[in-house]
Amino acid sequence: MITRLFRRLIWSVVTLLGTVLLTFFLLNAVPGDVARVIAGSKASPDVIKEIHAKYHLDDPVWQRFALYLNQLAHGDLGHSYVTDQPVAEALLTRLPTTIALTALAVVMWVALAVPLGALTARFRDSWFDRSTLVVATVSLSLPAFWLARMMQYWFAYKLGWFPIGFFRSFRDLLLPAASLAILFVGYYARLIHTNMVEVLDSPYIRAARAKGASETRVLFKHALRNAMIPVITILGMDVAGLLGGVLFVENVFALPGIGTLAVQSVFNLDPPVIMGTVLFSAILVVGANWAVDLLYGWIDPRIKSAS
Amino acid sequence: MTMSESLLEVKALKVHFPVNVGLFARPTEFVRAVDDVSFTIAPGETVGLVGESGCGKTTLGRAVIRLIEPTGGQILFDGMDLVPLKGAALRAQRRKFQMIFQDPFASLNPRAKVENIIGEALDIHRLVLNATARRQRVESLLQDVGLEAAHAQRYPHEFSGGQRQRIGIARALAVQPKLIVCDEPVSALDVSVQAQIVNLLRDLQQEHGMAYLFVAHDLAVVRHISRRILVMYLGRIVESGEARSVCQSPRHPYTQALISAVPVVDPKLKRRRMVLAGDVPSPIHPPAGCPFHPRCPVAEARCKTEVPALREVESGHWVSCHLAK
Amino acid sequence: MPLLEIRNLQIDFGHGLKALRAVDGVALSLEPGKTLGLVGESGSGKSVTALAIARLLACPPAVYAGGEILLAGRDVLRLRAAELRQIRGGLVSYVFQEPGASLNPVFRIGGQIKEALQLHRPEAATDAEVIRLLKLVGIPAPETRMKSYPHELSGGMQQRVMIAMALAPQPKLLVADEPTTALDVTIQAQIIELLAQLRQQLGMAILLITHNLGIVGDIADDVAVMYAGQIVEQGPAHDLLQRPLHPYTQALMKSVPTLAADAERLTTISGQVPRLGAFPTGCRFHPRCPVARPECSQAPPPLAEVEPRRWVRCPYWNSPSLKA
Numbered sequence: 001m002i003t004r005l006f007r008r009l010i011w012s013v014v015t016l017l018g019t020v021l022l023t024f025f026l027l028n029a030v031p032g033d034v035a036r037v038i039a040g041s042k043a044s045p046d047v048i049k050e051i052h053a054k055y056h057l058d059d060p061v062w063q064r065f066a067l068y069l070n071q072l073a074h075g076d077l078g079h080s081y082v083t084d085q086p087v088a089e090a091l092l093t094r095l096p097t098t099i100a101l102t103a104l105a106v107v108m109w110v111a112l113a114v115p116l117g118a119l120t121a122r123f124r125d126s127w128f129d130r131s132t133l134v135v136a137t138v139s140l141s142l143p144a145f146w147l148a149r150m151m152q153y154w155f156a157y158k159l160g161w162f163p164i165g166f167f168r169s170f171r172d173l174l175l176p177a178a179s180l181a182i183l184f185v186g187y188y189a190r191l192i193h194t195n196m197v198e199v200l201d202s203p204y205i206r207a208a209r210a211k212g213a214s215e216t217r218v219l220f221k222h223a224l225r226n227a228m229i230p231v232i233t234i235l236g237m238d239v240a241g242l243l244g245g246v247l248f249v250e251n252v253f254a255l256p257g258i259g260t261l262a263v264q265s266v267f268n269l270d271p272p273v274i275m276g277t278v279l280f281s282a283i284l285v286v287g288a289n290w291a292v293d294l295l296y297g298w299i300d301p302r303i304k305s306a307s
Numbered sequence: 308m309t310m311s312e313s314l315l316e317v318k319a320l321k322v323h324f325p326v327n328v329g330l331f332a333r334p335t336e337f338v339r340a341v342d343d344v345s346f347t348i349a350p351g352e353t354v355g356l357v358g359e360s361g362c363g364k365t366t367l368g369r370a371v372i373r374l375i376e377p378t379g380g381q382i383l384f385d386g387m388d389l390v391p392l393k394g395a396a397l398r399a400q401r402r403k404f405q406m407i408f409q410d411p412f413a414s415l416n417p418r419a420k421v422e423n424i425i426g427e428a429l430d431i432h433r434l435v436l437n438a439t440a441r442r443q444r445v446e447s448l449l450q451d452v453g454l455e456a457a458h459a460q461r462y463p464h465e466f467s468g469g470q471r472q473r474i475g476i477a478r479a480l481a482v483q484p485k486l487i488v489c490d491e492p493v494s495a496l497d498v499s500v501q502a503q504i505v506n507l508l509r510d511l512q513q514e515h516g517m518a519y520l521f522v523a524h525d526l527a528v529v530r531h532i533s534r535r536i537l538v539m540y541l542g543r544i545v546e547s548g549e550a551r552s553v554c555q556s557p558r559h560p561y562t563q564a565l566i567s568a569v570p571v572v573d574p575k576l577k578r579r580r581m582v583l584a585g586d587v588p589s590p591i592h593p594p595a596g597c598p599f600h601p602r603c604p605v606a607e608a609r610c611k612t613e614v615p616a617l618r619e620v621e622s623g624h625w626v627s628c629h630l631a632k
Numbered sequence: 633m634p635l636l637e638i639r640n641l642q643i644d645f646g647h648g649l650k651a652l653r654a655v656d657g658v659a660l661s662l663e664p665g666k667t668l669g670l671v672g673e674s675g676s677g678k679s680v681t682a683l684a685i686a687r688l689l690a691c692p693p694a695v696y697a698g699g700e701i702l703l704a705g706r707d708v709l710r711l712r713a714a715e716l717r718q719i720r721g722g723l724v725s726y727v728f729q730e731p732g733a734s735l736n737p738v739f740r741i742g743g744q745i746k747e748a749l750q751l752h753r754p755e756a757a758t759d760a761e762v763i764r765l766l767k768l769v770g771i772p773a774p775e776t777r778m779k780s781y782p783h784e785l786s787g788g789m790q791q792r793v794m795i796a797m798a799l800a801p802q803p804k805l806l807v808a809d810e811p812t813t814a815l816d817v818t819i820q821a822q823i824i825e826l827l828a829q830l831r832q833q834l835g836m837a838i839l840l841i842t843h844n845l846g847i848v849g850d851i852a853d854d855v856a857v858m859y860a861g862q863i864v865e866q867g868p869a870h871d872l873l874q875r876p877l878h879p880y881t882q883a884l885m886k887s888v889p890t891l892a893a894d895a896e897r898l899t900t901i902s903g904q905v906p907r908l909g910a911f912p913t914g915c916r917f918h919p920r921c922p923v924a925r926p927e928c929s930q931a932p933p934p935l936a937e938v939e940p941r942r943w944v945r946c947p948y949w950n951s952p953s954l955k956a
Contacts, residue, residue: 468674499887527889531889568818
């Protein structure tokens with residue numbers, strides 16, 4: 001167990017370093033002078049030179065990378081070139097919004113997908129199963145930004161049930177979270193459906209029925225946990241990859257989260273902030289993997305004793 | 308039996324699998340699947356290998372024909388040691404020994420026609436010159452195993468379990484091997500079909516003269532086909548001898564229990580059953596002394612400390628038990 | 633009154649023109665406390681019959697096409713869902729072939745046994761009762777074992793747990809569907825011994841489904857032999873196993889290898905076990921029967937009581953060629 005944890009830890013560090021390295025060098029390859037961005041297009045050559053000196057822009061790229069790593073090792077993510085705000089602070093103030101949005105979206109889609117998947121598996125080939133399949137396929141093919149815009153237009157602007165944008169209370173997150181959740185509900189309902197169908201055919205389900213367990217009990221106690229085992233892995237990856245969707249949704253609804261920060265930083269060509277947001281999403285991926293591992297041990301006792 | 312007479316001579320064969328592999332450390336524990344096993348098979352002879360699941364009989368059967376890498380020991384096939392062979396040298400030997408598998412459903416490629424399942428080995432070892440010769444050879448092999456020439460154009464799923472096992476046998480026969488390892492060839496089949504396959508294997512042996520290593524858990528089936536029987540327990544051979552001698556006067560308490568556990572149909576022949584307590588212990592931590600002592604009904608103090616050696620209690624009948632006479 | 637009485641049971645797989653009859657007119661009866669062995673090869677319909685007793689077949693594809701299954705006088709095929717749940721586990725319990733796959737891998741075995749108690753004897757759903765049951769089926773150190781997960785036990789121990797779980801609600805009938813097939817020979821012997829001992833101790837009836845004639849002889853009072861969806865022979869175990877009357881039973885018994893005989897050719901039954909949907913006309917065994925006559929392919933023979941308590945589905949059972 002200890003060696004396994006140790007191995008995971010090493011891999012996590014390697015993943016993070018790799019991400020930092022790749023992003024740093026890719027950013028470096030982007031054409032355009034950062035100093036121009038900072039000082040504005042009308043700045044004098046002297047000012048530009050000064051900025052170059054201040055941010056070591058003329059040093060060789062590997063040297064600047066070493067500098068950045070050294071900074072990172074001291075827990076410093078640097079300052080935004082544009083606003084001069086510490087990147088860590090920018091991330092932290094926006095973190096709650098993004099976390100709340102993501103968590104709410106995950107809760108929504110899991111809470112919908114689980115019963116949908118389980119019931120369509122139980123009533124296989126019924127009209128309920130088939131219509132769910134159609135809806136799921138449609139929801140799978142919706143692009144995130146379009147869906148967010150549509151939801152905003154209909155439910156916020158036309159019907160006025162929700163605020164069009166901004167973030168004042170938890171309730172304001174419902175609509176953005178729902179537009180994220182809808183993207184995944186269909187897929188997860190099908191995924192859980194497929195696993196459920198397989199599990200429902202297994203001898204222990206027959207044994208549970210032979211015991212006299214009710215169908216609800218068979219479905220949600222005996223079958224669901226087994227059917228969720230393979231789903232957990234994919235869920236972990238999707239939660240980590242959700243940031244892509246969050247990016248669109250936060251921007252459409254003008255929510256002050258990491259997603260809007262990331263988009264701004266790219267438009268501003270603000271390297272420290274870009275690095276910060278990328279690092280944040282890499283940490284999210286690694287963290288999600290850890291969470292999946294822990295969840296696995298809890299949901300499937302066979303894993304724990306195998307390690 | 309002198310050396311020159313045996314087709315296969317296995318000497319002190321060991322197969323150990325590592326468990327709990329550490330990150331940097333060497334493996335700390337081993338499953339001793341096969342531990343210091345020696346036996347011989349004469350040309351055209353059938354040797355039965357009996358034991359319960361986890362005793363190492365399947366591993367032994369596969370290690371003998373180098374499907375599993377042995378950890379130590381020698382496998383002399385026609386006088387040549389197979390253990391150090393690698394790559395092309397080993398492949399050149401492969402046509403001399405073949406295998407028939409337990410599961411006739413899983414061991415045939417579902418997307419290949421019977422003609423190609425059987426013909427593949429012919430191609431690999433370049434045993435046929437052209438397509439016509441190949442087709443004729445496949446058809447004659449199918450007839451040898453009691454199927455029809457027309458079956459060559461069908462797929463495995465069109466056959467019943469027994470017929471599929473016949474296809475597996477034809478595939479093994481294709482290269483005219485000197486030894487076929489039969490790994491539980493009938494245990495997945497219905498009783499009425501089992502007997503057909505056992506008889507077929509006997510007939511083919513009389514016709515073609517190859518030897519069998521017949522691996523099975525069912526002592527009665529093994530008894531029917533084998534001239535000699537090896538009984539395996541926790542990676543070791545605990546008793547070996549002529550089939551009649553082992554089945555009619557078993558000396559090892561484990562063999563005695565195995566025999567008494569064979570279900571008997573005729574109520575007139577019912578006898579007191581000797582039921583062993585407990586399960587087969589883990590081969591990672593086999594018991595000290597005689598590996599059978601925790602389940603043995605007659606174990607004494609020394610059985611817990613001294614490992615019994617295989618000794619000849621009667622001409623050709625070997626037992627590893629301190630108490631056997 | 634018999635505990636279990638199956639009358640003219642017919643079970644199809646699929647509907648309408650595509651329907652394949654897996655069980656065709658099976659009739660069985662089992663008195664309280666007795667053991668009936670139901671013997672057959674794959675596809676004979678023995679397991680389908682066994683599962684039908686608690687209506688455990690998945691519908692679709694299975695269809696209960698006809699007949700009655702009277703369990704303690706009530707027709708299982710007409711029960712409502714809630715009544716059925718009372719019967720399942722409460723009156724009839726099951727032990728299946730693969731104990732490893734029949735226990736839920738994600739729950740501790742103690743919890744799984746306790747669930748059976750909660751469903752039928754809620755007042756007894758305690759750790760103490762679970763421990764008593766585990767002791768009853770011969771599991772050592774039950775106090776710690778009840779906290780194990782199924783994969784931590786050997787096959788034999790898993791089957792003991794299954795038996796403990798089946799016995800927890802104190803059923804009147806235990807259906808054991810190939811309970812030893814997946815187990816090693818020495819463990820098989822343990823499980824059969826355990827079942828025999830429990831039957832004596834608890835007085836329940838057992839319906840033992842098996843392909844192994846030897847096991848039947850060990851434990852059954854009566855035997856029914858199935859072939860291609862029908863019962864072909866039925867009678868008291870001792871008598872039937874010594875003096876089988878139907879050509880199939882005779883051939884089946886001869887094809888079982890024994891330790892006594894010297895290495896010689898085994899007696900075989902030619903051909904293959906017929907597949908569902910490809911059952912022959914007339915007598916279903918006639919293509920493989922060593923003594924078949926031309927008329928055997930025409931009219932399906934009835935199951936007839938040819939001697940007291942001896943039922944045979946072969947009109948020529950008494951012919952000299954069969955007695956040899």
